Amino acid sequence: MRKLPPLGMLRVFEAAARRLSFKDAADELNVTPTAVSHQIKQLEELLESKLFERGTRKVQLTASGHLLFPGIRDGLDSFERTIDTLRRSHGSRVATLSSTVAFMARRLAPRAGSFRDAYPGWTLRLDATNKVVDLDTEADAAIRYGSGCYPGLIVEPLFQDRFAPVCTPGLAAAAKANLLDATLVHFDWGPAARDDERTPTWRRWIQQAGITDVDPEEGLSFTDEIHAVQATVAGQGVGLLSLTLVADELASGVLVQPFELSLESYRFDLVYSSRAADCPATALLRDWVQEQFGK
Numbered sequence: 001m002r003k004l005p006p007l008g009m010l011r012v013f014e015a016a017a018r019r020l021s022f023k024d025a026a027d028e029l030n031v032t033p034t035a036v037s038h039q040i041k042q043l044e045e046l047l048e049s050k051l052f053e054r055g056t057r058k059v060q061l062t063a064s065g066h067l068l069f070p071g072i073r074d075g076l077d078s079f080e081r082t083i084d085t086l087r088r089s090h091g092s093r094v095a096t097l098s099s100t101v102a103f104m105a106r107r108l109a110p111r112a113g114s115f116r117d118a119y120p121g122w123t124l125r126l127d128a129t130n131k132v133v134d135l136d137t138e139a140d141a142a143i144r145y146g147s148g149c150y151p152g153l154i155v156e157p158l159f160q161d162r163f164a165p166v167c168t169p170g171l172a173a174a175a176k177a178n179l180l181d182a183t184l185v186h187f188d189w190g191p192a193a194r195d196d197e198r199t200p201t202w203r204r205w206i207q208q209a210g211i212t213d214v215d216p217e218e219g220l221s222f223t224d225e226i227h228a229v230q231a232t233v234a235g236q237g238v239g240l241l242s243l244t245l246v247a248d249e250l251a252s253g254v255l256v257q258p259f260e261l262s263l264e265s266y267r268f269d270l271v272y273s274s275r276a277a278d279c280p281a282t283a284l285l286r287d288w289v290q291e292q293f294g295k
Helices: 007-019 022-029 033-047 063-090 101-118 169-177 202-209 225-233 247-252 280-293
Strands: 052-054 059-061 094-099 123-128 141-146 153-166 184-187 220-222 238-242 263-273
Touching: 007 022, 007 033, 007 063, 022 033, 059 063, 094 101, 094 280, 101 123, 101 141, 101 225, 101 247, 101 280, 141 280, 153 202, 153 280, 184 225, 202 263, 220 225, 225 238, 263 280
Parallel strands: 094 123, 094 141, 184 220, 184 238
Antiparallel strands: 052 059, 141 263, 153 238, 153 263
């Protein structure tokens, strides 16, 4: 049998230690500061150790308090994640899939209806964000774009992305004859990605193509990948774009690929937490994503 202090005391201690204020902890827990102080005093008596140095407005953790805090915080965080996973698996029939904004707009959103066709009793919630979401609390699964290395998560590879020059059919012949006269459409990856050898840029493509008379920096530059695609579809120039994101336009002939050379870039992977692997929502998303993109 575990010999632990009451969970209520530990919750009060964690809130006070995190906020370093009995008053702020009381506000968070919807109790009085006196109640917080009383609970802390009882905990100190149980542990036979002083946990806080009391001040007029703030409190500070003692050495014992610093030792206790990480374990209690991490334990409560684990409780919260587990309970949230349980609620999502047995509560409302909602499956949440996260992905980058560009992949969501170009590939997932046009296929969303097929999820409802396959699983009519479920609601598909698509979370478009370029941030890395917590797959224990914020989503049931995610399609991530990167190196494929996601420690602590289950990873199911989908496909490798490639980039190549694409344009409208009316610009293709002129671009292929003399790229010097074409307007280059760029997606600006930002400074963090520019030195990565997997980042597809016009400079890299021009170097591999052996072209020497084209300035790889000129043209139109967009900080949003979707806008670069839209400008290219509108005939504003030749875009070095993800062949994944413009697959439908290439298939329909709205865009063409005037040059065979393409650059290998990052991977698309389906990832999810091992804790959620057996949850119904995650299982449905895994089957649906593999059906749509696994081939």
